[in-house]
Amino acid sequence: MKYKVSILLAFLGFFAQAQEQLTLKDAVNYALQNKAEAVKARLDVENSEYQIDEVRASALPQISANGGLTYNAIIQKSAVPGEFFGQGDGIVMIPFGLPWQTNAAVSLNQQLFNQAVFTGLKAAKTTREFYKINAQLTEEQVIEKVANSYYEAYKTDSQIKTIDKTIANTTRVRDVIKSLFDNGLAKKIDLDRTEVALNNLKGTRQQLVNALQLQENALKYLIGMDMNQDIELPNNTFEVTKHALVDESVTIENRTEIQLLEKQTELLTLNKKAIEAQGYPSLSMNATYGYLGFGEKLPWFQTLPNAAWSNFSSIGLNLNIPIFNGGSVKAKVKQAQVALDRLEADKRDVRLGLDMSLKNAITQLNNSLITLNIQKENVNLAKEVLDNIENNYKFGLATLTDLLDAETQYADAQNNHTNALLDYKVAEIQLIKAKGALKSLTEE
Structure with a gap:
């Protein structure tokens, strides 16, 4: 019984995933989460x-540690007058140094004033806002792309549903004629x-089915x-919605x-300031502390008389x-x-183009609404004509050509x-876009 229940649940889960009803809101939100x-x-x-962290790092203290170990296989000698050693006018060659030398130091560098760095930090923060x-x-x-593709599908x-009704009606007429x-x-x-x-009609329907499959694949992509x-x-996708109604106070400023x-x-203004900052003075501080070790043998872990150690330190300012x-x-x-x-x-041209898009979107929506009402009236009239001719045909008062x-x-x-x-829906999308409110489609 346990296995039967598991199989049933698995089947129901598969069936639930087999077909998904996709609203425009769902399609848009899915795209925003998954599209590349x-x-x-x-x-x-x-x-x-x-990037902000990277620029900020240049304004923070830069600390580094370094060390080295050197073995002087041949110690360089220096020439010294022999009289210093009581040897007359001759020259004495004296080696300076020991075979082994090691060092370890920690260095710090801090920018005290560098206008280019500070301007770069402002630019990095502005870049973040730009990317947002x-x-x-x-x-x-x-x-916009998803909405247009969705409405096309x-x-x-x-159209397939319309032709299905036509096929059903024509089939009914065919059956009546066959009976007669x-x-x-x-x-x-x-x-x-x-x-x-x-x-x-059936051939046309198959063409529409193929077209729908291609459009659905494009929508999925x-x-x-x-x-x-x-x-x-x-x-209920093709409905006249209220959020696209024209508001005379609409401007392009929120685009x-x-x-x-x-x-x-x-960003360009900050870039100009950063270039100008290259001509400004800069001031930085540096500090170093370390140890030097010398010995006839490896001086590590050695003290006098086998090795000699000396610490050193320096603090300085660099003005450029x-x-x-x-x-x-x-x-x-x-x-x-x-x-x-x-x-x-570019800003002047873009503003002009956006203003034109807004005016065109308003005009197109109004014209589309007028056309939509006319076509709705035509559907009602065509249905009345079809019903009348069908009744007349049954009584021999209309020809088959009239009926078809x-x-x-x-x-x-x-x-x-x-x-x-x-x-109308495409014009609605364009008006919503012109109003700068496309995100409202994710909240319908």
Whole structure:
């Protein structure tokens, strides 16, 4: 019994994973967690913290230890006048040093004033903020791609449902005509024409099924989902939502692109200051403490008379005052200013483009809503026409051609309504993007 329960639970778990209903919110959140672009953007933010640590380290004390061991196989001799040793005018060669020499020391270096280091620290912190904004922009780009792909797949799925209804209706008409034909009340050509129409619908349906499979695979790739995972789109995706309603107070100032450009301006300004700092004086302190050991033999663990030890220490200040560098710093500063001027030109162009996108998004949404209402009205009218012609056909007051045309027109009206819904949802995405509120799609 225990094994049967385990097998049943395993089967139910597999069945639960076999097909997953995927809402737009789920798709977007899944992409933000798994898609490579979003993951790498988050890693850039994490890496910026390490960059700050690296720059901060240059402003902290730098402590190092070093040691060495030297064996002087041949001790260098120095020439000394012989008179110093009572040997007249001759020259005496005297060795200085011992065969073994060792040393160990600890050094410290501390920047007391270095404008380039302090400016670099500010730049590193600004870089962190830049990467955070860039990560937000990357997420918005991922959301936009996922939403457009999601709606495209949903449109095809809706077209399949529409054609399924048309096939069911045409099959019902075919059955009626076949019954009439069997009783000698309909022509064989009418039955054959209905069969041809039905086969064409089935062929079109298969093409839509293939297209949907490709679109679903593209959607899975965009969100980073396993290709073997089956998904199902909910029925309420194509709805007119309220969060896209136009607000006259909407501006482009909260767009991530603007924030990113402003942060780039800060970075370029700090870069210019860092270059200017190369012409400023710098002051640092250094200190050293260590030991020297000498002996006829290895002096380690030895004392007099076998080895002699001496400690040493030094403390100093290093002042560096740039006087003349050929004008290289001045040239670099001008280049940095040119980069700032180029960015200002880009900012003006981006603002103009974003303002145009906002105006176009508002116009497109309003036009799409008008078209959507018209197509909805057309669907209702086409359905009424189809019902009337179908009734007339049963009583011999309409031809089969009229009936098939009415079915085609009704199916076309439904597909046009679906296309209008897609256009509306795409326009909705563009308006949400223009308002700088794409993240709201993760909270629906």
